[in-house]
Amino acid sequence: MSIKLHEHPRPSENDPKRILESVFGYREFRGQQKLVIEHLLSGGDALVLMPTGGGKSLCYQIPAIAQEGVGIVVSPLIALMQDQVSALTELGVAAAFVNSSLSYETARKIEDEMLRGRYDLVYVAPERLTTPGFLTLLERTKLALFAIDEAHCVSQWGHDFRPEYRKLDVLHDRFPGVPRIALTATADEPTRREIIAHLHLGGARRFVSGFDRPNIRYDVVPKKNAKAQALRFIRFRHAGQPGIVYCMSRKKVDDVAAWLRGEGIDALAYHAGLDKTVRQRHQERFLKEEGVVIVGTIAFGLGIDKPDVRFVAHLDLPKSLEAYYQETGRAGRDGLPSEAWMCYGYGDAVLIRQLVERSESSAERKRVEHRKLGALLGYCETAECRRAVMLRYFGEERDEGCGNCDTCLEPVDAYDGTVVAQKALSNVYRTGQMFGAAYLADVLVGAASERVVRNRHDRATTFGIGAELDRAGWMGVYRQLVASGLVDVDPEHGGLRLSERAWPVLKGERALKLRRDRKRLPADEVRPHRTKEEGVADKADRKLFDALRAKRLEIAQARNLPAYVIFHDKTLAEMARNRPRTLAELATISGVGQKKLETYGKAFLDVLRTEGRSPGSDDGVIEDP
Ligand code: ADP
Ligand code: ZN
Numbered sequence: 176m177s178i179k180l181h182e183h184p185r186p187s188e189n190d191p192k193r194i195l196e197s198v199f200g201y202r203e204f205r206g207q208q209k210l211v212i213e214h215l216l217s218g219g220d221a222l223v224l225m226p227t228g229g230g231k232s233l234c235y236q237i238p239a240i241a242q243e244g245v246g247i248v249v250s251p252l253i254a255l256m257q258d259q260v261s262a263l264t265e266l267g268v269a270a271a272f273v274n275s276s277l278s279y280e281t282a283r284k285i286e287d288e289m290l291r292g293r294y295d296l297v298y299v300a301p302e303r304l305t306t307p308g309f310l311t312l313l314e315r316t317k318l319a320l321f322a323i324d325e326a327h328c329v330s331q332w333g334h335d336f337r338p339e340y341r342k343l344d345v346l347h348d349r350f351p352g353v354p355r356i357a358l359t360a361t362a363d364e365p366t367r368r369e370i371i372a373h374l375h376l377g378g379a380r381r382f383v384s385g386f387d388r389p390n391i392r393y394d395v396v397p398k399k400n401a402k403a404q405a406l407r408f409i410r411f412r413h414a415g416q417p418g419i420v421y422c423m424s425r426k427k428v429d430d431v432a433a434w435l436r437g438e439g440i441d442a443l444a445y446h447a448g449l450d451k452t453v454r455q456r457h458q459e460r461f462l463k464e465e466g467v468v469i470v471g472t473i474a475f476g477l478g479i480d481k482p483d484v485r486f487v488a489h490l491d492l493p494k495s496l497e498a499y500y501q502e503t504g505r506a507g508r509d510g511l512p513s514e515a516w517m518c519y520g521y522g523d524a525v526l527i528r529q530l531v532e533r534s535e536s537s538a539e540r541k542r543v544e545h546r547k548l549g550a551l552l553g554y555c556e557t558a559e560c561r562r563a564v565m566l567r568y569f570g571e572e573r574d575e576g577c578g579n580c581d582t583c584l585e586p587v588d589a590y591d592g593t594v595v596a597q598k599a600l601s602n603v604y605r606t607g608q609m610f611g612a613a614y615l616a617d618v619l620v621g622a623a624s625e626r627v628v629r630n631r632h633d634r635a636t637t638f639g640i641g642a643e644l645d646r647a648g649w650m651g652v653y654r655q656l657v658a659s660g661l662v663d664v665d666p667e668h669g670g671l672r673l674s675e676r677a678w679p680v681l682k683g684e685r686a687l688k689l690r691r692d693r694k695r696l697p698a699d700e701v702r703p704h705r706t707k708e709e710g711v712a713d714k715a716d717r718k719l720f721d722a723l724r725a726k727r728l729e730i731a732q733a734r735n736l737p738a739y740v741i742f743h744d745k746t747l748a749e750m751a752r753n754r755p756r757t758l759a760e761l762a763t764i765s766g767v768g769q770k771k772l773e774t775y776g777k778a779f780l781d782v783l784r785t786e787g788r789s790p791g792s793d794d795g796v797i798e799d800p
Pocket of ligand 1: 203204208226227228229482508
């Protein structure tokens with residue numbers, strides 16, 4: 176293969192596949208990328224729904240590079256723009272951003288250069304784009320396309336509503352001849368309709384990919400001591416790797432972060448209550464260093480495009496299943512194996528039901544909230560494949576288990592729990608519908624605690640009728656009854672009472688399936704399996720991989736860039752396995768484009784030469800690819 180160094184692609188080389196190879200260093204288009212790119216190049220509009228990590232950016236970056244004129248990218252978050260622009264610059268693509276973080280002079284200078292055709296891509300905040308001044312400037316500029324990223328921000332009902340996005344319909348009116356592409360990873364059918372309506376994309380072709388993130392392993396563990404469980408999870412399964420831990424409150428974030436630090440994990444807190452400079456420093460360290468764990472409230476992660484996040488751990492429940500999908504979606508954008516781990520127990524189910532009860536929403540709104548909550552708790556409680564439950568929620572049916580979630584890997588026992596549920600429910604009724612699960616479990620197992628005796632419940636008809644389960648077993652049953660809405664939770668003191676839905680079960684009209692909670696921890700929680708992650712299983716390869724990573728970090732720090740902007744883990748792993756010896760061989764590795772070959776090729780070849788074949792290496796084996 177011939178490699179042209181020091182040469183920019185000429186117009187004849189502006190074929191999308193050539194750009195994919197020479198600029199990005201990738202061999203094949205992924206999913207629908209090729210179709211989308213061709214559609215845009217032929218002048219059509221597009222609506223692209225692709226999961227996180229699916230490769231949305233290439234869909235507009237390649238046509239913008241291939242064509243004359245600049246591609247204007249609307250992006251809602253400043254941090255994202257900066258990230259994308261530094262990544263493109265590293266690839267040798269002329270790109271810039273214009274937003275409020277720039278001084279007036281700098282912004283003017285960039286706009287001026289844009290007018291003169293210096294850029295392939297310019298990222299703009301929506302409020303800037305829709306100013307009369309910028310629109311006039313665009314009318315004088317040669318344009319390749321408009322890309323509207325995170326297009327679900329037009330939706331008033333979504334969690335990321337941005338009013339300025341509504342004004343983007345102006346693009347259709349003022350630039351009817353310029354192709355537009357709207358992209359998002361989250362859009363149910365109503366949101367899709369909103370995007371089409373508000374952005375005037377009625378004539379756009381839709382490209383819809385599934386929601387599945389096959390490289391993410393889903394795992395829900397019964398909560399015992401959340402902090403200790405999280406520590407074991409990180410230590411044994413993700414030591415030294417970047418990850419995100421989510422907690423519900425700021426106080427808990429601070430507490431968990433401090434505790435993990437005390438246990439030797441490089442954990443940093445992130446929430447809105449922290450000083451802005453502290454917050455920025457923590458985010459910066461997370462992006463630029465290799466193994467930082469961020470402990471944050473759900474506010475953290477928006478605008479974080481770090482591709483090598485290896486795990487997302489929830490110590491508290493997310494707000495909804497959509498939110499969970501989004502938050503866990505921040506793991507594994509690079510396509511490498513990653514984990515979405517959640518610790519869940521009785522207290523979580525009770526707390527979240529109470530929150531909805533307490534809210535001041537209208538009755539209709541509350542119904543919606545209860546339904547969403549039901550879906551989330553259904554996910555936590557399922558004995559089915561977690562992925563199947565999640566995807567069904569987004570309207571995708573699948574028949575088989577995924578083989579990559581805890582319930583697939585270690586099937587849970589689901590049994591006919593009708594009689595057990597009847598005992599638990601009548602116990603709620605007989606004790607006056609005011610107690611929590613711990614108390615109720617005591618009554619069922621016949622534990623005459625001081626409180627039980629004081630309330631004379633040692634004489635209740637349900638006292639001691641529950642010998643088939645132990646106390647923890649009954650707690651698990653009550654958790655499931657709360658989760659499925661058969662009992663309601665008192666918004667103030669948390670006591671349980673029967674809901675309408677309890678009666679058919681009590682009367683024996685409806686059967687109920689329950690899951691038997693696992694007693695022991697999943698074997699995986701205590702067994703390290705890190706070597707599989709980057710696809711570097713061989714010991715000698717692993718050593719080389721670590722050396723390549725060290726080189727990458729050294730370069731990244733010298734240039735004040737996140738390490739993944741230099742090369743992704745996936746690329747380094749392939750180098751470690753294939754051990755290229757020349758620039759030409761290095762160029763065949765996925766993720767090594769022309770510019771990176773020029774800039775970093777030699778440095779990495781040096782590592783491959785010295786580390787890859789040192790005779791004194793303790794492993795002794797050097798495999799030929
Ligand atoms: P999204 O915006 O959909 O979340 P990105 O555009 O950030 O996803 O792409 C996710 C990752 O996949 C990036 O690291 C990107 O470089 C990589 N990628 C995209 N397309 C390809 C491809 N055709 N071959 C290999 N890697 C790709
Ligand atoms: Zn599964």
